[in-house]
Amino acid sequence: MSSSLAIEVTGLGKTYGTLRAIEDLSFTITKGEVFGLLGPNGAGKSTTLRILITLLRPTTGRATVLGHDVVQDAAKVRGLIGYVPQERAIDRFLTGREHLVLLGHLYHLPKLEAQERIKNLLKLVELEDHADRIAKTYSGGMKRKLDIACGLLPNPQLLFLDEPTLGLDVQSRLRIWDYIRGLRDQGITIVMTTNYLEEADLLCDRLAIFDEGHIRVIGSPKELKAGLGGDSLSLTIHNARPDMLERLSAGLKPLPFIRETRTKDNVIHVKVDSPEKSLPAVLEIASRVDCQVETIEYHRPRLDDVFVAYTGHAMKGEFPEVESE
Amino acid sequence: MTTQHYRQEVLALTMRWVRRLSREKFSMLFTLVQPMLFWLIFFGNLFQHAADTQVFQVENYMSFLAAGVVIMTVLNNGLSGGVDLLFDKENGFLERLMATPIHRTSIILSRYLFVITITSLQILVILAVAFLFGVTPETGLLGVAVILFIGMLFGIGLTAISLALAFSVKSHGDFFSVLGFLSLPMIFLSSALVPLAAMPGWMRAVAFLNPMTWVIEAVRPLIISGWAAALPQVAIAIGILVVFDAICLYGGAQAFRRAIG
Numbered sequence: 126m127s128s129s130l131a132i133e134v135t136g137l138g139k140t141y142g143t144l145r146a147i148e149d150l151s152f153t154i155t156k157g158e159v160f161g162l163l164g165p166n167g168a169g170k171s172t173t174l175r176i177l178i179t180l181l182r183p184t185t186g187r188a189t190v191l192g193h194d195v196v197q198d199a200a201k202v203r204g205l206i207g208y209v210p211q212e213r214a215i216d217r218f219l220t221g222r223e224h225l226v227l228l229g230h231l232y233h234l235p236k237l238e239a240q241e242r243i244k245n246l247l248k249l250v251e252l253e254d255h256a257d258r259i260a261k262t263y264s265g266g267m268k269r270k271l272d273i274a275c276g277l278l279p280n281p282q283l284l285f286l287d288e289p290t291l292g293l294d295v296q297s298r299l300r301i302w303d304y305i306r307g308l309r310d311q312g313i314t315i316v317m318t319t320n321y322l323e324e325a326d327l328l329c330d331r332l333a334i335f336d337e338g339h340i341r342v343i344g345s346p347k348e349l350k351a352g353l354g355g356d357s358l359s360l361t362i363h364n365a366r367p368d369m370l371e372r373l374s375a376g377l378k379p380l381p382f383i384r385e386t387r388t389k390d391n392v393i394h395v396k397v398d399s400p401e402k403s404l405p406a407v408l409e410i411a412s413r414v415d416c417q418v419e420t421i422e423y424h425r426p427r428l429d430d431v432f433v434a435y436t437g438h439a440m441k442g443e444f445p446e447v448e449s450e
Numbered sequence: 451m452t453t454q455h456y457r458q459e460v461l462a463l464t465m466r467w468v469r470r471l472s473r474e475k476f477s478m479l480f481t482l483v484q485p486m487l488f489w490l491i492f493f494g495n496l497f498q499h500a501a502d503t504q505v506f507q508v509e510n511y512m513s514f515l516a517a518g519v520v521i522m523t524v525l526n527n528g529l530s531g532g533v534d535l536l537f538d539k540e541n542g543f544l545e546r547l548m549a550t551p552i553h554r555t556s557i558i559l560s561r562y563l564f565v566i567t568i569t570s571l572q573i574l575v576i577l578a579v580a581f582l583f584g585v586t587p588e589t590g591l592l593g594v595a596v597i598l599f600i601g602m603l604f605g606i607g608l609t610a611i612s613l614a615l616a617f618s619v620k621s622h623g624d625f626f627s628v629l630g631f632l633s634l635p636m637i638f639l640s641s642a643l644v645p646l647a648a649m650p651g652w653m654r655a656v657a658f659l660n661p662m663t664w665v666i667e668a669v670r671p672l673i674i675s676g677w678a679a680a681l682p683q684v685a686i687a688i689g690i691l692v693v694f695d696a697i698c699l700y701g702g703a704q705a706f707r708r709a710i711g
Contacts, residue, residue, distance in 0.1 A: 212542030
C-alpha cells in the first residue's frame with residue numbers, strides 16, 4: 126500500500142443479527158485531508174467509524190489505518206489515533222486536568238511529557254482557567270473542548286471526530302470548526318462523521334455520502350455540486366411570446382459558459398458554469414432581443430441537492446438541538 | 451505491552467475510582483455507614499430480646515448477626531461493583547478508554563482492586579463496631595484475616611456477575627431491577643439473619659444451594675466459636691467459592707467479550 130494513504134477500506138461490512146448496518150464499503154482516505162462521513166442517523170457512518178477505531182469488528186472485508194489492520198493490529202492502531210466520541214464522554218466527578226492526566230497514563234506517556242502536552246492542550250482549547258474545576262460544572266461547549274483536548278493528547282497523526290458539533294450553540298460550533306481547520310493546517314488527517322450538511326460543506330476536503338448502509342458517492346463538496354450540472358439561472362420574461370424566448374435561447378446557446386437552455390411558458394432556465402460571466406451576458410442578450418426581464422433567480426446547487434440527487438430523499442435536520450455556552 | 455505499562459494503566463484507572471468516591475462524599479458516607487447502622491446496630495439491638503438464645507446458640511444476637519452483616523456487605527458491594535462501568539458504558543467514557551492502547555483487562559482489574567479494597571475496609575469497620583458492642587472474634591486477628599480472605603473470594607465472583615450484567619443489559623434501569631431481584635432473596639435464603647436450623651424446611655433446602663450460606667457458615671464460627679469449629683467450615687467455603695468464582699469469571703469474560711468484540 127502507498128504511504129500517502131491514511132486509511133484503506135475494502136469490502137467492509139457489519140451485520141448485527143439480520144440487520145445490515147453497513148455493506149461492502151470501499152474507500153481510501155489520503156494523509157492530510159479532512160474526510161467527512163455524511164448521512165442521517167442510522168446510515169452506517171458511526172458503525173464505519175467504530176470499526177476504524179477498532180471498537181467494532183467488521184463482519185466482512187478489512188480496513189487498515191496508517192498501514193495497520195484494525196483487527197489484527199488493533200493495539201497498534203489505538204496508539205496512533207485520537208478519538209473524540211459523539212457523547213460528551215466526560216467523567217463528571219473529575220476535573221478537566223484529571224481527565225487528561227488519566228489519559229496520559231493510558232497512552233503510557235512519561236510524566237514530564239504528559240505535563241507538557243496537557244499544558245499546551247489546555248491552552249489550545251482555552252480551558253486553562255477551568256482546568257481544575259470538576260467537569261460537572263462545565264457547559265456543553267466546554268465539555269466538547271475537553272473532549273477534543275482528550276482526543277489530541279496522544280499527539281495523533283489521525284484524529285477521529287464523531288459528530289463534533291452535535292447539539293452545540295452557534296458560537297461553540299464556530300470555535301470547534303476553527304480548531305478543526307487549525308489541526309488540518311498542522312497536517313493531521315481528520316475523519317469526522319456529521320449529519321450537518323453545512324458542516325460537511327465548510328470543513329471537508331472530501332466526503333462520502335452514506336445512506337442505508339451504503340456509500341452513495343464520494344468526492345469533494347465542490348465536485349459533487351458541480352456534478353449536478355452547474356449553477357442554474359431562471360429568467361421570467363414580461364409579456365413573453367414563444368418567438369421571443371426562442372430568439373433568446375438561440376442567442377445564448379453559442380456562448381461557451383452556457384451549458385443548456387430550456388424554456389417553459391414565460392420562463393427560460395439556463396445552466397451556466399460561472400455567475401460572473403453568465404449574468405451580464407445573459408442580460409445583455411435579453412435586452413438585444415427585446416425581452417424584458419421580470420425576475421431573475423440564481424440557484425447554486427447546495428450539498429442538500431447533492432444529497433437528494435444521490436439518495437432520492439432529503440436529509441432532515443439542520444442544527445436541531447442547541448445547548449448554550 | 452510491558453508490565454510497567456500495565457501497572458501504569460491499572461494504577462491510573464484505580465485512582466480514578468478512588469477519586470470519584472472521594473468526590474461523592476454523600477454516597478461514600480452511605481456506602482460505609484449504611485450496613486452497620488441499619489443491620490448491625492438497629493437489627494442487632496431490635497432482635498436482641500426477641501432472639502431466642504436456644505435457637506441462636508449465643509447470648510448476644512449481635513455476635514450471631516456480625517457474620518451475616520459482613521457477608522451482606524460483600525454481597526452488596528460485589529453485586530453493585532459493575533454499576534460505575536455501566537454508567538461509563540452509557541455515557542461513552544468506556545468507549546474513550548477502550549480506544550486507548552490499554553490492555554483490555556486493566557479496566558476490569560482496576561475495578562476489582564477498588565471494590566476489594568473498599569469492601570475490606572468496610573469489613574474492618576463492621577467488626578470494629580461489633581467489638582464496641584461486645585463482640586470479640588474468638589479466633590483473634592488471624593481469624594479476621596481469614597474473614598477478609600473469604601470475603602474477597604466471594605467478592606470476586608459477585609463482582610464478575612455484576613460486570614457481566616453491566617456489559618449485557620440495555621439500560622441501568624434493567625441493571626437495578628435484576629440487582630434488586632437478586633440481592634434480597636440471596637440474603638433471606640441464607641443463614642445471614644437466622645440459623646439454618648430455625649428455617650422452614652423448604653427455605654433451608656434452598657439456603658443449602660446458596661453459596662452465601664456456606665460463606666456465612668464459615669465466617670460465623672470464626673467470630674463466635676473458635677478454630678476447631680471454624681476450620682472445617684472454612685475449608686468447605688473455600689472449596690465452594692473456588693468453583694463459584696470460576697463459573698462467574700467465565701460468564702463475566704464471555705459477556706465482556708461479547709460486548710467489546
